[in-house]
Amino acid sequence: MTPETKLSRHPRLSALLLLAAGALQTLTFSPFSWWWLGPASIALILLVALPLPAHKLFRAGWLVGFGLFGSGASWVYISISQYGNTSVPVSILLTVVFVAGLALFHGLAFLCWGKLAKHSAVRRLILFPAVWLLADWVRGWLLTGFPWLYLGTAQVDGPLAGFAPIVGVHGLTFWILLTGVSAYGLYWLVRQQHHKAALAVTALTLAPWLSGPALKDAAWTIPSDAPLSVATMQGNVPQLIKWDPAYLKDQIVTYLELTQQDWERDLILWPETAIPLTQDQAGAIFEHIETELAPGSTLITGIPWYGFSDRLENFTFHNSIMALGNGDGMYHKQKLVPFGEYVPLQQWLRGLIGFFDLPMSEFSRGPEHQVPLQVGDTLVMPFICYEVAYPDFVAVNARGAGLLITISNDGWFGDSIGPHQHLQIARMRALETGRYLIRGTNNGATAIVNHHGEITESIPQFTRATLRGEVFPVTGLTPYMQSGSWPILTLAAILIVFSRERIIPRSA
Template structure:
């Protein structure tokens, strides 16, 4: 393989191809679910970038990121334009800034890839999966993190799904990227008439894809013999009136009405901020719910919390969820959505445009190491909206719990792909932890997800209704719950350390 780099500018054709390659990855996720496109996206990107200098690799990575995030998360435009009181030109500009900023992370990863691998194309191919995974991991925490559109998430319906409880979403992503690189190696070896090497690589990389479906019956956790009955209410409250004081009573009445035939269920779920007033002002509502509930029933609802924070040494609002009835506990959201739940640099941004003054955008994060909620004899670990996107965060809190639960209000994103992607992410968390997950949303997608990440019951989007189903408590830990993403990250670091030019200088 040649070591010569071509420090010329990227052609428009190559830039367009990189945009297309990034966009292909969006098609692997819900609602499209064309997971098989992922390795081919990697092939296109890697082939274009193999001979580029680090400076050009930054541009190439940024173009690829623009394709991925421009197609995959442009649904933020809906919340900015339709619900953020922002004009269309400003909403477009803010969406472009958001997408362009995320794409810079891919640009930085591609640049680092070139710096680490130097001029060797073989070294670049070997390092590509490692750099990709490290880049994904950095994106999960930098500036509060954006753990969205991980390639492994799409495999919840693919042949690699069975490996998620073992190696997690980052490990699955690693194998997807490695598969794309293997295609390139196979092609080059075949061209050089080294057919045995090409066949060996193809077989080794294809083995998990072929064996994965055979492992679907492997049980990493133990399910209880008897199910618990659950009911989840989907109010379909229009986002425009969600925080309007004139409609607060109407919203609460909606959920009370939806629950009127289900007060005796073991577990009842209302979505994020279903009670749109702080808990210190919702005493009568809570008392009414307690009076209606059956003796063995627990209702869990999203509700804003206002009180004194020892960590902040001040009174503050929090986005919370609480258990009422035959259970107890309150959980405060830890992973807040920038601009939706808090405003970075608010001393400068507040008041500039309506988007920076969204209702309830002054929440404070909850403390770490919070206990699960209790619902009868169930230990229920809740996650509020965006939190379910953090794989290691969920895996850590899922330990020593029986059931996972997540609430959200995806009404911010309308008819876009955002709610479908969010649902798919929740399914991956259930699969990784081997636990049932009950998901309650304002306008969809409300569902019960089993311990294999499969939807057992759901309510159609943008409808008002009640989901009635059954869930099973789970005990035990999946391998991923015990190790988190560290095996995949450690493997990536080992590759980076040992495949560098100074360690293996003769690699062509």
């Protein structure tokens, strides 16, 4: 049975500790990168929540989630208030609703945890990592998903990074959870004077943390001997004028001027919607670019697409990226941001407040199984903004490409922690796939990331500049690209089956 503790008899203190434990996880991510707080947060959650009766666990989980998303995803307020033409009180209300809604995933996960484990402390400890992990996975796809703030992402700079190409971000999250569980279990074993068992648990728990750094330089993929010369332009166009027709010419001139010295580069990258016109209106711009590009050069740019879709049987907009010059291909974004790129239930929400009428919020989702872009002889898989946050989506689509690019406009998030988290997420995708990644953004951080997830070149935020460097296309697939997250998700499901009451007695 899970014994009552002094802490469990003080609900207000317990609530504060659960909120704090969730907020501690935000500090594991960029720009703070205190990755060691991940296991500490989990141990604190268990210290408070493990003794609670099952009917109180929903509230406990919701508080953890509110602490995490209230601190780690509150940057959405900037999008709503500064760029959504929405009053401060309504912006605060919508942000609280957003955070509280995301916290429901943790609340429901903790409720399931209590229902499955009942009152058994052993079953609760075994089930905790499995239930949390499956809740993370559900959060990543339900209602288009919010695959943000996964604990494993913080390990791109931590000791477990070497395992990312093998097990992916969910596998790293699982071991962080297991480490927190082990820390709590060690506390109990030492109190019960089971010193040999405590030593065994310590050795098993620390093994991946100690061996991970040795795997960081493992050669899962093979870089080409011939690098591509790269330049990517950061225009730093203010978000408030992005879609203003009066500033259209200025934006195009900005990117042309930034590219002036780099038309002979193998690959030139402009960010998301760098051309704020649809492709059918940008013919003159394309012609000018084609005349400037050297014979072996390719320019890839973000641009909205408008036309008739056979798949949708209608005219529609896509948020897209296309290749010009010594390249070919068009990619339409598949993972759209709710309210930013499309409005759910728009027949009721359009017109209520400014936030539901953001510019270019009528995009349609692109088709599945799109082919990579062609850059000379290199296949390049593009991802637009939010898409790079989906680990399995990136791993599957990158199989046929030797290089990754991601374009974004993080101007929506201002000077918040959101863009820092976004870059860290992109770095994890490079690490998982063993591929170089070029990140082109409107206002930062623009960067080149190598196949070990390390930044080799970058431009500071909020500067107008050109980044230059080299990337090496690779061949081969990492283990994670071949299997995806299914092995670790299957393990989580096995733990749930193993922890049934018929296998582990109620009294354990």
